[in-house]
Amino acid sequence: xxPPRRSSAGQPYRRGWVRHAVLVxxxxxxxxxxxxxxxxxxxxxxxxxxxxAHGPIALPRSLDxxxxxxxxxxxxxxRKLLNSLVVSGSVAVLGVALSVMNAYALGIGKVRGxxxxxxxxxxxxxxxxxxxxYPLYYLAxxxxxYDSLVAVIIIFTVIQSAFGTYLLASVYDHFPxxxxxxxxxxxxxxxxxxxxxxxxLSWQTISVLFAFFFIWTWNEFFLPLVFLISNDHQTVPVALxxxxxxxxxxxxTTSASALIGILPAVVFFVIFQRTLIxxxxxxxxx
Amino acid sequence: MASARSLGRSGYLIFLIPGLVLSAAIVIVPxxxxxxxxxxxxxxVGAPVWIGxxxxxxxxxxxxxxxxxxxxxxxxxxxxxxxxxxxxVIAAVLFDFIAxxxxxxxxxxxxxxxxxxxxxxxxxxxxxxxxxxxxxxxALNSLLEAAGLPGLAHNWLGDPRYALYxxxxxxxxxxxxxxxxxxxxGLSRVDxxxxxxxxxxxxxxxxxxTKISVYLLKPEIYVVLVTTTIAALKVFxxxxxxxxxxxxxxxxxxxxxxxxxxxxxxEVGYGSAMSTVLTFxxxxxxxxxxxxxxxxxxxx
Numbered sequence: 001x002x003p004p005r006r007s008s009a010g011q012p013y014r015r016g017w018v019r020h021a022v023l024v025x026x027x028x029x030x031x032x033x034x035x036x037x038x039x040x041x042x043x044x045x046x047x048x049x050x051x052x053a054h055g056p057i058a059l060p061r062s063l064d065x066x067x068x069x070x071x072x073x074x075x076x077x078x079r080k081l082l083n084s085l086v087v088s089g090s091v092a093v094l095g096v097a098l099s100v101m102n103a104y105a106l107g108i109g110k111v112r113g114x115x116x117x118x119x120x121x122x123x124x125x126x127x128x129x130x131x132x133x134y135p136l137y138y139l140a141x142x143x144x145x146y147d148s149l150v151a152v153i154i155i156f157t158v159i160q161s162a163f164g165t166y167l168l169a170s171v172y173d174h175f176p177x178x179x180x181x182x183x184x185x186x187x188x189x190x191x192x193x194x195x196x197x198x199x200x201l202s203w204q205t206i207s208v209l210f211a212f213f214f215i216w217t218w219n220e221f222f223l224p225l226v227f228l229i230s231n232d233h234q235t236v237p238v239a240l241x242x243x244x245x246x247x248x249x250x251x252x253t254t255s256a257s258a259l260i261g262i263l264p265a266v267v268f269f270v271i272f273q274r275t276l277i278x279x280x281x282x283x284x285x286x
Numbered sequence: 287m288a289s290a291r292s293l294g295r296s297g298y299l300i301f302l303i304p305g306l307v308l309s310a311a312i313v314i315v316p317x318x319x320x321x322x323x324x325x326x327x328x329x330x331v332g333a334p335v336w337i338g339x340x341x342x343x344x345x346x347x348x349x350x351x352x353x354x355x356x357x358x359x360x361x362x363x364x365x366x367x368x369x370x371x372x373x374x375v376i377a378a379v380l381f382d383f384i385a386x387x388x389x390x391x392x393x394x395x396x397x398x399x400x401x402x403x404x405x406x407x408x409x410x411x412x413x414x415x416x417x418x419x420x421x422x423x424x425a426l427n428s429l430l431e432a433a434g435l436p437g438l439a440h441n442w443l444g445d446p447r448y449a450l451y452x453x454x455x456x457x458x459x460x461x462x463x464x465x466x467x468x469x470x471x472g473l474s475r476v477d478x479x480x481x482x483x484x485x486x487x488x489x490x491x492x493x494x495x496t497k498i499s500v501y502l503l504k505p506e507i508y509v510v511l512v513t514t515t516i517a518a519l520k521v522f523x524x525x526x527x528x529x530x531x532x533x534x535x536x537x538x539x540x541x542x543x544x545x546x547x548x549x550x551x552x553e554v555g556y557g558s559a560m561s562t563v564l565t566f567x568x569x570x571x572x573x574x575x576x577x578x579x580x581x582x583x584x585x586x
Contacts, residue, residue, distance in 0.1 A: 019387050022379060029376070030399045033459065036414050037402070039425045056425040057432060102305040109298025117302070124313040126572055128520045130544040131565040134323070134554055135316035138330070158312040161305065190297055219407035221523035222541070226549065241409030241527045244416050251423035258417060261410035269405045273398065276405075277467055 037262060043255035044068055051252050071256040075239055076231065081264065083228075084218055084235040087149055087156070092214040094157040096206055099164025104194050106165065107172025108180065118169060125162035129222050137226055152227050156220065160213045171205050172198070208279035211272040218268065236261060317565070324558035330548075334555065341559035351560070354538045357450060361521055361539070364454035365461050366514035370507060372458070373465025376400065378499050380466070381473040382481070382491075397470060401463035408460075412527025415456045419443050443529050446536035453528060453537055460524075465510045472506040473499060512575045519568055540564045 043051065044067065046060040054061070072078075102121065106114045136155060137146070145151040175198065183193050199206065224238045231239075240261045243249060249257065269276070324341055326334035345351045376396075385393040403411065418425045419442040427439040442452040476499070484494050500507070522541040525531060531538035531546070540560060547557030 022383060023388070026376070026379065026384065026396060030396060033400055033403065033462075036418055036459075039418060040414055043425070051423075055428045055432075056423065057429050098305055098308070101301040105298040105300075105302035105305075109301065111299050111302060117306075120309065120314075121305075122572070123569060124309055126516060126568055127313065127317065128541060128561065128564050128568060130522075130541050130548070130557070131320050131561045132313060132316035133544075133561075134330075134548050134558065135319035136312070137548075139316070154308070155312055158308045162309065162313075165305065190301070194301075215405060219405075221407065221409045221526070222545075225526070226545075237407040237409035237523070240413050241523070244413050244527050251417070251420075254413065254417040254420075258410065258414045261413055262406060265405050265407060265410065266402075269402065277397075277401070277471075 040255050040258045040262065043252060044259040046252055048250065048252050056251065067252045068256045068260065071253055072260060075243065075257075077236075077239075077260060079232060080234055080236045080239045083149060083233060084237075084264070087152055087224075087235060088214045088217040090153045091156040091160055091217040092210050094153070095160040095164060095213045095217075096210050098157060098161035099168050099209060100194070100199060100202075100206065102161065102165035103168030103172050104190075104198060107169035108175055108198065109190075114169075118166060121162040121165045125159065125166065129159075133223065133226055136223075140227065147227065147229050147233055149228070149233060152224055155223060155227075156217050160216060164209045164213070167209065168202065168205060171202055175201070204278075208275050211275040212279055215265075215268055215272065215276070218264070236264065320558045320565075321562050323555055324562045326555045328554045329552040330554045337555070341556050342563075344556065345559055345563065350535045350538055350543065353535045354540045354543050357537060357539055358519055358521075360450060360454060361457060362515050362518045364457040365518040365521070366511050368458050369461040369514065370465050370510055372462050373469055373510070374500060374503070374507070375495075376462075377466050377469035377473060378495050381470050382494075382499070393470075397463075397466060400466050403460050404463040406460075408523030409527050411456070411460055412524045415524075416443065416528050419452055444533055446533045449529055449533060449536045453524065456524065456528070457518075457521075461514060464514070465506075468506045468510050469503055472503045476502050508579070516568060516571065519564065519571075 039056065042060060043056055045063050045065060047062070047064045047067070050061050050064070102117075105111050106117055111117070136151075140146040140148075140151045179197060179201070180193060183197055188196070218235075219237065220235075221237050221241060224235045225241070228234050228238055234242075240257050243257060244254070323334060325336060325338060327337050327340075328334035380393045380396055384396065406414070417423075421427065421441040421444055424442075426442065430436060430439045440448050443449050480498055481494060484498060489497070520541055521539055522545070525537055525539050525542050526545075529537040531542045541564070544557045544560045544564070547553045547560060551557075
């Protein structure tokens with residue numbers, strides 16, 4: 001992000017109070033945005049007695065992580081984290097591989113009917129998931145893939161790669177022809193060109209796709225809710241989402257639940273932040 | 287083109303085969319099945335019974351069907367229109383003022399902060415807000431009572447008068463970061479000289495905002511409105527966690543309608559009809575959007 005250079009003018013900004021009024025307004029807006037995170041963190045660390053005595057908006061009297069630990073144990077959260085990691089990681093890797101192959105054929109190979117193929121992939125990505133959920137549920141049951149991570153991984157690999165194909169194909173459309181021709185003259189076949197030239201040169205876009213596929217899959221709710229019904233197979237959002245409103249979910253337990261749901265997302269945000277913000281913008285405006 | 291052919295154009299087709307086979311199995315065949323089942327009565331077991339258009343006739347007479355689309359209209363306001371407007375103002379202020387007066391690092395800290403709700407899993411944002419808005423122990427009502435305004439405390443999600451508006455407010459919170467990031471990136475394309483020229487001509491900040499920034503951000507505004515509108519049509523996770531479509535049908539949406547028909551009521555044909563309607567609305571909108579976009583790009 002380059003700051004705009006503006007040497008002259010900007011008169012209104014010179015006035016101190018306008019500067020600070022705008023800053024204060026923005027800080028308030030930001031605090032309002034972040035308040036739910038803070039309130040959740042605050043209350044997750046209270047004892048139930050502290051909560052009962054002082055309510056949700058007081059500062060905790062003492063830091064108590066027992067509630068979080070107890071909830072973690074109760075829902076076997078380690079297991080849910082592992083499930084989510086396996087599903088999201090597999091989908092990110094497989095989805096990227098599939099996107100690259102599709103986009104290679106469409107963007108660089110320019111196979112016949114590419115516009116139609118692209119439209120099919122775009123439609124596959126935009127489709128509401130309930131338009132395919134029941135047949136998939138039915139098929140998975142008859143193939144004994146119901147309540148298995150494998151089914152969810154396959155389904156999301158296809159759904160995510162539909163978007164990846166669309167994005168990467170538009171990048172490959174403008175891939176420098178000279179490089180491809182030179183490699184072809186040197187006798188490199190399509191596979192070699194893909195692995196040695198196209199993939200390394202489009203690594204930036206590929207890493208954006210990887211980050212997005214991982215986070216999108218981590219955040220998915222509808223299909224995992226339908227497909228992963230047993231406790232041992234649930235992902236983080238499904239496990240916490242279905243617990244909401246259960247009888248044992250009192251105030252401090254609920255905020256503990258919210259907090260351990262937020263934490264992984266924040267960790268990924270910190271890890272992927274740059275890639276994400278770059279990606280949000282490349283994905284949209286070519 | 288000659289260069290592409292030197293590699294053998296059809297030689298590339300093999301790279302497309304896994305993608306096509308998988309898309310057929312996971313998307314195309316199931317979609318065709320859903321459309322087919324929408325003309326039947328089927329409980330998910332036994333053989334479906336062909337009933338022609340009966341499911342669609344029933345939908346047309348089902349108040350819950352119309353209610354769910356009314357709610358979607360309001361959710362488009364909350365997820366697409368309001369965040370776009372707020373995003374425009376905040377992005378312009380961050381880019382054009384905060385970055386200038388306090389440095390671009392400060393601006394990106396703000397940007398990241400506003401973006402944070404976007405990365406939460408939808409179900410988790412549902413858990414967070416379900417707790418904050420809880421009528422018994424929620425933080426919002428306690429805050430209102432502590433502020434001496436107990437009269438303003440409500441059963442935010444449990445009272446049909448407020449439930450949908452509460453969900454809408456949550457959606458604004460979730461969505462606003464996306465347009466901010468998009469618009470700030472778009473603004474960095476803008477030639478600073480344009481702003482300088484406008485200032486020399488005596489344009490106020492507001493004029494510059496409406497005449498230059500908003501005008502130049504047209505492509506981004508378009509993309510944001512399209513993607514968030516489609517997201518609003520598909521909304522499910524927050525509704526499932528927060529209200530399950532209730533109380534009554536106060537927050538019912540098409541995807542939850544379909545989910546209930548499929549998995550709670552075993553009315554697979556009816557749920558398929560709802561899904562088919564929603565699918566065609568989304569695909570139709572996409573076609574319109576692509577057309578408009580293609581027309582917008584032609585003059586160049």
